[in-house]
């Protein structure tokens with residue numbers, strides 16, 4: 001089939017089966033165009049709760065797991081089973097279990113970019129946009145923040161009244177950014193603002209006019225409609241902004257580094273296979289594990305109010 005035939009057949013199968021497509025904003029544009037919901041990982045999981053019986057997740061594994069944790073009765077299909085977030089798996093549940101035994105007074109705070117198994121061990125989850133507020137609201141004075149050391153150190157600076165322990169996890173995409181990348185692009189575009197994701201290293205974050213999650217960066221760009229903006233995150237956000245605002249000037253920081261290959265696994269063929277029942281992976285989580293993982297998400301919602 002050619003591209004147009006794939007698209008038409010996916011649309012036809014969507015109608016026939018009632019399946020809904022959830023796409024993370026880092027997905028390729030042809031997937032975003034077919035999606036019923038586009039957003040960051042938690043938004044996808046939240047929105048899925050009010051959708052039909054079958055949802056297809058175009059993103060990475062922890063995102064599909066999150067959808068299943070919040071919507072256990074739905075058939076949740078990860079369109080590309082090989083798509084994982086390397087950061088989500090950089091620390092083992094065993095490490096956390098041992099840490100908890102030795103440090104019972106420390107709250108375990110897990111970034112949402114973690115496996116369901118790690119969420120089971122956590123006291124609370126955070127998104128990059130809610131992390132500061134939630135860490136302020138945690139009752140404990142000491143926090144182990146897993147797995148992203150960059151987001152963890154950003155939060156630790158914003159919450160100086162608490163003691164943070166970090167691990168050596170990081171997003172292999174954002175962690176590659178350097179201050180030189182920023183300074184070089186700023187030389188070319190001296191009037192441009194610089195917006196960055198807190199998964200970037202601290203010395204890069206220190207140069208930013210705005211630091212925030214994917215949705216925050218998009219809102220910041222909307223609010224600063226008459227400014228040029230350097231985008232310091234995965235290239236999917238830049239692609240989304242340039243499609244949405246074709247007359248505006250956005251500059252992708254370090255474009256050669258800012259491509260998450262796991263986020264690009266899902267093309268039309270993979271989505272077509274998943275919606276046709278010939279590909280993808282149906283996500284299953286044992287009920288006991290799901291309930292343990294959900295506790296940390298419920299706590300995130302409670303402390304984030």
Ligand code: SF4
Pocket residue numbers: 060084085086087088113171172173174234260262263
């Ligand atoms: S961009 Fe980084 S955090 Fe996001 S899925 Fe890719 S590796 Fe994981």
